[in-house]
Amino acid sequence: MKKLLKYLFMQRVFEALSSTVRRKILAYLAHAELTAGEIAARFDISKPAVSQHLAVLENAGLVTSEKRGQYVHYRLVREHLANVLNDYVQEVCPVSRPLKRESAALGDAPAAEGEKE
């Protein structure tokens, strides 16, 4: 059950990460929660274009959005990013067994966010 869902997310995550703009957005969100407008202001492309990038990131589970009044605040979902990337590294670098536990811990580290899948 979990495995298929995980696979789907992996695909979306790597597709999301394939864009430089989207990786930059994540980097900005790594330092602070930002509104869509604040994010758009940091790029040369149009606001709708940024909005689409944000939608891709959200579909991949890498960010979440919350509307507060007039603004939509975006924030990074650290666990998800760390989990997916670590899972993949594990899959392709099976040698690194020792790391496995460490990275699992990493994923949970930020907080009490549970296993949603």
Place this chain on the structure above:
Amino acid sequence: MKKLLKYLFMQRVFEALSSTVRRKILAYLAHAELTAGEIAARFDISKPAVSQHLAVLENAGLVTSEKRGQYVHYRLVREHLANVLNDYVQEVCPVSRPLKRESAALGDAPAAEGEKE
């Protein structure tokens, strides 16, 4: 040291990983060194298509090829994959500092096979 170079590779690596076929190729190579033909045999797409995927992976530094006689053998470059992904996780999840050392160790783990860069 080579921050720019790293950035360039990051771009190529994530672009390479955005394709399911390419991620599958890496998964196969995680278990064994394979020739181009052996890899192509595992997919439904044409041989030239696989060849192009392999070129993308090689440009990203994720695999290396060696021609032996009639065959071209491909093999995974584990360190590179682990390094790039871990570097990125670090950049976006600055919380996870503890993992850093572990992952560095991981890169070298496979031993024997040489550092080409």
Place this chain on the structure above:
DNA sequence: TAGGTAGTTAAGGAATTACCTAATTACTCT
């Protein structure tokens, strides 16, 4: 040297992606 196998390069077409402008929705404030 001729024929066969392994692999890549070349050329072209279909599908996807990224971007733009314009229109729309949702909220705030007077």
Place this chain on the structure above:
DNA sequence: AGAGTAATTAGGTAATTCCTTAACTACCTA
């Protein structure tokens, strides 16, 4: 309600990606 701001949706186009077939290079064997 009406004007202004924030953000997304819609519609259309340019660029890119992925795959195909055909042609080519390199190697092996008889």
